[in-house]
Amino acid sequence: MFITFEGGEGAGKSTQIRLLAARLEALGRKVCLTREPGGAPEAEALRELLIHGGTDRWSPEAEALLNYAARDAHLRQTIRPALARGEVVLCDRFMDSTRAYQAYAGGADMGLVDALERAILGPTRPHLTLVFDLDPALGLARAQARGGADRFERKGLAFHERLREGFIAIAAADKKRCVRLDASRSIDAIAAEIASIVEVRL
Numbered sequence: 001m002f003i004t005f006e007g008g009e010g011a012g013k014s015t016q017i018r019l020l021a022a023r024l025e026a027l028g029r030k031v032c033l034t035r036e037p038g039g040a041p042e043a044e045a046l047r048e049l050l051i052h053g054g055t056d057r058w059s060p061e062a063e064a065l066l067n068y069a070a071r072d073a074h075l076r077q078t079i080r081p082a083l084a085r086g087e088v089v090l091c092d093r094f095m096d097s098t099r100a101y102q103a104y105a106g107g108a109d110m111g112l113v114d115a116l117e118r119a120i121l122g123p124t125r126p127h128l129t130l131v132f133d134l135d136p137a138l139g140l141a142r143a144q145a146r147g148g149a150d151r152f153e154r155k156g157l158a159f160h161e162r163l164r165e166g167f168i169a170i171a172a173a174d175k176k177r178c179v180r181l182d183a184s185r186s187i188d189a190i191a192a193e194i195a196s197i198v199e200v201r202l
């Protein structure tokens with residue numbers, strides 16, 4: 001099973017993905033915990049180029065291409081082999097981040113993202129996507145409190161408002177795969193909801 005965690009900055013995805021991994025391992029499942037951009041050596045090298053430097057360093061189209069170059073390596077080297085071994089793959093961000101950050105918020109052509117999905121993902125799609133929804137003013141404050149802001153965190157509130165709308169639209173368009181979570185609640189409340197959603201699907 002392939003589960004992805006999506007949403008804006010500071011929404012608590014990384015905390016929750018670790019909690020779910022520990023819970024599944026305690027149930028005897030083998031878990032592959034990974035992230036994007038990254039999750040394979042070449043993909044981690046591209047991550048460095050994507051998240052550092054000036055906000056206008058890359059156009060949204062170039063960001064989409066770089067993220068898909070990283071995703072291609074990640075799929076080949078990490079995700080598909082783990083799925084073939086029967087592991088549960090938990091991925092912190094995946095295809096929906098490109099659609100939300102580069103197309104909805106950044107303005108890249110949706111058709112470009114559609115074409116990249118078809119060419120690079122093929123049939124390897126998440127079975128379940130948890131979309132963390134949070135007021136971006138709150139999320140950005142949380143993200144900044146935990147350390148210096150990366151390129152995307154510095155893109156301004158209007159960008160992050162469009163990003164939130166993008167994730168909401170993505171979740172609404174694919175209700176079979178996506179579940180939208182209210183990320184303003186306590187860590188325990190969110191973890192309990194995720195555990196019940198995942199246990200039903202497993």
Ligand code: TMP
Binds near residue numbers: 037067097
């Ligand atoms: P992280 O902060 O969640 O580790 O993710 C790194 C940044 O990369 C985050 O600001 C979101 C951004 N990103 C994109 O813009 N497009 C993508 O396809 C992915 C996977 C991440």
